[in-house]
Amino acid sequence: MPYKLWFGVFEDELKLAEKFEDSFVNAVNEKPIPFNVAELGIKVLGREYYRTLRRVAIGVAEKRIREELSSDERYIISLVKALESVEEIINVLKEKEEDLEANAIGEKFLEAIENMKELRDEIEREIDVVMAKIAPNLYEVAGAKLGAKLIEKFGGIKKLAFASSNKIQIIGAERSLYKAIARMKRGKDAKIPKHGIIFLHGFVRNLPKKKRGKMARFLASKISIAAKIDYFRGELDEGLFESVKRRFEELRREK
């Protein structure tokens, strides 16, 4: 069995690669290699072994980073769009199923709904995995699904990071906002919406109505910070979620 190593392929004897960058990315083996890669490598490359390995690793990573940064983000946006379509399809199918319930074909609709629900769950799991990787702070503070929806609505992590927290708080409720503004212009009473899709967050939803606005505002400001850290550093700040949780508990206890 040939063993694929970063500096070549070993089968009875070693065939040194022409370009280490190529052999490096192809150094995939289904099973553990039964000998020590570095021992063999040092026999071939001598004292330069680690220096060469490090140079190749850095070169390959530099190229891959640029590709990954943009492709991961495009991927999450596509996933969110797919999720929304599938949710819509489920709703339509449910309506039709109710119309046709009494007929034999109603069964077929139930089956289709079940399939779509499986697909929806699969997409949600994928969103979870990708969000944890590309936006660990949004993942903790907003949750995978809401975080991904915000990225999609704003058109990327960068735009979300530079958006005002007011906008984050009400995005998704633009329609009622415009309606309210129009009413006010006509001199009528109107309620300005206090939250858009941020309402999806358990900490907003699970508070009594009159406290939700406060929570939504606080959460939006923390989401804004989370997006900034994810955009600039990409490293998890453990304190961020704790502060959101504390605020939630405060509001819940407040009379």
Place this chain on the structure above:
Amino acid sequence: MRNVRIINGIPATKSRYGSHYGERVIEIGGEKYREWIPWRSKLSALILKGHEIEFRGDERVLYLGASTGTTLSHLADVIDEGVIYAVEYSAKPFIKLLELAKERENVIPLLYDASKPWLYSGIVEKVDFIYQDVAQRNQVGILKANADFFLKNDGSFLLMVKAKSIDSTAEPKEVFDAVVEKISRDFSILETGSLEPYHKDHIFILGVKI
């Protein structure tokens, strides 16, 4: 620990290099020490809490979940004659990790998913030590797979476990018990301990491959 000393109540590593993440550099007797803030690094918290892990300084180490290289930079000071393979799958923090790898001769940066060790199986050699801090639901599986591929017999590992990343609703104690139980099926555990108050609801597990 080798090359580590406690200065004004905080660990620091003897280093030939400057600051990596904004930590202070202190000079004592002509030697430079980089302050190792326990709130920023779980390994520093572990040391400050009085636990000991011995290194010779020439170990081969596999570091899973290296992020921007905060802890890695100190471990690279400790294992200054060894080699550390640093795996991280997220591109953003990896940018900063690359800066470190360019500076440090003993750091090999690997942009890979640690749950797929076969992808880097022809790159990483057999190692003496695995340091894992991935904050992932399947972290026990990740450890097991990497130990199968790369850890020498008698090689040891240090696993940092965050309760919330495994189950965000369960009691931390229950989560930790379950992880320890799962790990002890495949490894022999030497020591476990909490990282409070520096890292809330985190424990470490030190063990060896049998």
